[in-house]
Structure formats: C-alpha cells, structure tokens
Amino acid sequence: MQPVGVTLTTMMDWQGQKLAEHLMQLMLVCFAVVAFIAGYVLGSFQTMFLIYTAGVVLTSLVTVPNWPFFNRHPLKWLDPSEAEKHPKPQPANSGPKKKASKK
Amino acid sequence: MHSFLYRANALLTFSITILALMCAMASVSDNFNSPSPTSEVQVLNINWFQKKPDGDDEVSLTLNISANLQSLFTWNTKQVFVFLAAEYKTPKNALNQVSLWDGIIPSKEHAKFGIHITNKYRFIDQGSNLRGKDFNLTLHWHVMPKTGKMFADKIVMSGYRLPKAYR
Numbered sequence: 001m002q003p004v005g006v007t008l009t010t011m012m013d014w015q016g017q018k019l020a021e022h023l024m025q026l027m028l029v030c031f032a033v034v035a036f037i038a039g040y041v042l043g044s045f046q047t048m049f050l051i052y053t054a055g056v057v058l059t060s061l062v063t064v065p066n067w068p069f070f071n072r073h074p075l076k077w078l079d080p081s082e083a084e085k086h087p088k089p090q091p092a093n094s095g096p097k098k099k100a101s102k103k
Numbered sequence: 104m105h106s107f108l109y110r111a112n113a114l115l116t117f118s119i120t121i122l123a124l125m126c127a128m129a130s131v132s133d134n135f136n137s138p139s140p141t142s143e144v145q146v147l148n149i150n151w152f153q154k155k156p157d158g159d160d161e162v163s164l165t166l167n168i169s170a171n172l173q174s175l176f177t178w179n180t181k182q183v184f185v186f187l188a189a190e191y192k193t194p195k196n197a198l199n200q201v202s203l204w205d206g207i208i209p210s211k212e213h214a215k216f217g218i219h220i221t222n223k224y225r226f227i228d229q230g231s232n233l234r235g236k237d238f239n240l241t242l243h244w245h246v247m248p249k250t251g252k253m254f255a256d257k258i259v260m261s262g263y264r265l266p267k268a269y270r
Contacts (some may be wrong), residue, residue, distance in 0.1 A: 011106065012105075017105060017117060020110060021110075021113070024113065024114055025116065026108070026116065027119055028114075028117055028118050032121045032122075032124075035125070036125050036128060036129075039127075039178060040132060040178060042178075043177075043178040044178060045129065045178050045179055045249050047256065048125065048129070050267075051163065052121075052122065056114070056118045059114060059118070060111065060114050063114065064107060064114060065109050066107065075233065075237055079225045097199065
C-alpha cells in the first residue's frame with residue numbers, strides 16, 4: 001500500500017472516475033430532495049438551505065479528492081523486464097501499424 | 104472526471120443548478136397557499152379639518168387599525184409591506200389614493216396587530232373636494248418572497264364621510 005500523501009496525488013482509475021461522477025449526482029439530488037421536503041414541512045427556508053449546503057460540502061469531500069477508494073481497479077501495465085523475456089511482444093513496434101490498418 | 108479541478112467544477116455547477124431548481128420550486132409552492140387575511144379600520148376622531156393657504160383641503164384623523172395578515176406568510180415569505188389608503192372620487196380624478204399609514208411586517212408573529220394612531224402621512228386633497236366627501240379605506244399589501252415572484256392584494260373596507268364644514 002502506498003502512503004496516503006502519494007495516493008491522494010495519483011489519479012483515479014477509469015471505474016473510479018465513473019463512480020465519482022455517479023456518486024456526486026446521486027448525493028446532490030438526494031440531499032436536495034431531503035432538504036426541500038424538510039424545509040417545506042418545517043416551514044423554514046433556512047433549514048432547506050442549511051441541509052443542502054451541508055450536503056454539498058459532504059459531497060465535495062467524498063467525490064473531489066483522489067481517494068484511494070476510487071483507485072481499486074488500476075490499469076496493469078506490462079512490466080518492462082517481462083517484455084524483454086518474451087520475444088513475442090517484440091514485434092509490438094509493428095503492432096500499432098496493424099491496428100491502424102485494421103481500423 | 105479525470106482531475107481534482109474538473110470534479111470540483113462539475114460539482115459546483117451541478118449543485119448550483121439544483122439550488123436554482125429548489126428556489127423555483129419554493130416559489131411555485133407559494134401558489135398552494137390560499138390566504139384569508141382580515142382587517143378592520145375605525146375612524147375614531149377628526150382632529151382638525153381645514154383648507155391650507157394654497158387652497159387644498161387637509162384633514163387629520165385618529166385611526167384604529169387592526170388586522171390579521173398571518174395567513175399571508177408561507178415558508179418562502181421574507182416580509183410583507185402593508186399600507187392603508189383613503190380612496191375617493193373627485194370630478195378631476197376618477198380615483199384618488201392617499202396613503203395614511205404604512206408598515207413593514209417582518210414575520211408571522213408580527214402579522215396580527217392592532218394600533219391606535221393619527222395618520223402617519225398627511226391627508227391632503229388635490230383641490231378642495233373633501234367637505235362632505237365619502238371615502239373608502241383600503242388596506243393594500245405586497246408580499247415579498249425569499250425567492251420568486253412578488254404579489255399584491257387588498258381589502259376594501261367600509262368608508263367614512265367627512266363633515267360638511269371645516270373645523
């Protein structure tokens with residue numbers, strides 16, 4: 001496990017980014033619904049505003065920083081030494097050309 | 104969602120869009136309130152009634168104003184502005200409105216009141232038509248919401264007839 005300082009500066013993986021976006025939208029909408037209902041029932045506009053503000057702060061704390069939580073599916077790059085051991089990846093120089101031609 | 108600032112930007116714009124939507128819904132919810140305000144005004148005394156040196160009539164009244172405007176307040180109401188107007192017709196103007204008293208009601212607790220005052224603003228006619236004149240007393244109000252549309256209404260109350268002579 002990497003130290004926290006390092007993990008927070010590294011980026012999210014693909015699934016982490018998707019999760020962060022969905023989580024942000026879901027949390028904000030849920031807090032808005034709860035805040036509106038609470039404000040309407042209690043007859044207090046201020047209550048609505050405070051609940052929603054708290055929700056926005058909480059959502060930003062959860063979804064904005066690069067938490068290790070969002071980096072559970074890191075891309076597995078091939079180790080350079082692995083590549084040297086096997087001759088087959090060697091023609092990878094021509095690989096991109098083949099792919100380009102396929103497209 | 105690839106970086107810290109991108110996510111912060113997305114969160115800010117989305118949260119403010121939702122906040123605007125909530126404010127719009129709060130404004131719409133005001134339409135479900137059907138207020139039933141009541142008010143009563145009595146003219147207790149004519150303090151004096153005279154013609155000013157420039158020829159316009161002026162009268163000073165003692166009024167007893169009581170009203171219950173609590174039903175105007177909803178969760179989206181910031182304050183209510185209320186004023187009492189004397190309304191009458193003269194040959195020159197189809198409708199004269201003279202404001203006699205006004206007030207700002209900051210909260211529902213203050214919306215039920217009874218006060219005993221002389222007119223706060225001078226009751227001066229545009230001319231010399233007030234002797235023996237019938238006028239209506241009308242309580243107007245403007246509801247100022249926290250978000251959304253401001254709306255106004257009024258209650259027209261039984262009037263009063265001024266004396267035929269200056270005093």
